[in-house]
Amino acid sequence: MAEVTLVEIEKTFRGKTTVISNLDLEIEDGSFTVLVGPSGCGKSTLLRMIAGLETVTRGAISIGGHDVTTAEPSDRDIAMVFQSYALYPHMTVARNIDFGMRLAKIPAQERQAKVDEAAKLLNLEDLLERKPAELSGGQRQRVAIGRAIVRNPGVFLFDEPLSNLDAALRNRMRVELAELHQRLDTTMVYVTHDQIEAMTLADRIVVLNAGKVEQVGAPMELYQRPETLFVAGFIGSPKMNLITGAVAEAYGAETLGIRPEHIEVGHDRGEWRGRVRVVEKLGSDAFAYVDSEEVGALTVRLPGDVDIRSGDILELTPRHELLHPFDQQGLRLPDDAVANARAIA
Incomplete structure (x- = not known):
């Protein structure tokens, strides 16, 4: 295992x-850290600099306490899994997994032991003699992960490894990757644009925006x-409601955030009133998309069996202790800002 430290990193093309x-980041030893953000935020570039596939314009990178800023990828104690599986089509699963070890001239008996261990870990034992064309997308990705595992690296790097899979496979592979991290207890750095992947996989999330760190912390x-x-608008599905104008100002904020599940719904009395535009039913949950004269468009989370239809009028009350106030610069105001503003009002 190994920690990864980035100090004053800059990348200019x-x-x-x-x-x-000027990015600083400490990735803890043994953590599952996810770099997340919209396309173009720099997350894949950052991962490639850690891997040594992109040069660093300024700053320093260390892995396991060793400066690797200018080191070759092979000297960084890392293994990388890419979005594309990059498997050799003419080779069996076993040959694909042990290819790097054969290049390194590792003895056959040791190679076989490592392949068998990785295959057991990844449920590939019955597939070792198959070719990539005979595998599903999820199985191919597990082969690519197996090829990384046999290197026994200090750090695993994943660059959007699930983006080529369909929704069902992505869900299953998320669980498998989380279980793999628990079993290996090795530092993993994972890049994705999907905040649901970030929330479900990570023990630590790094939110990037335009090449800078917006926030680092546990998912919740x-x-x-x-x-x-x-971060308020990026993390969460569906997104947080963001309210501006007179209502936000009444709470002492430029922008006021409230999550869909933190709006209480009634038919008799509420702080805001809204007309239901559309109801989206997803089984256990339903989402009502509401137009309110006071606050504009809102998304409200409801129980899946709720009896609400398009055109209904709802009385809405936000849970005041769960409001998120932000200033003109988009920075969070102190926790007591909403309470103080309500007391003054």
């Missing part, structure tokens, strides 16, 4: 386009207490 700017910490307006 062609001397003029800066994609990572980011969900329950976003420090910036960007």
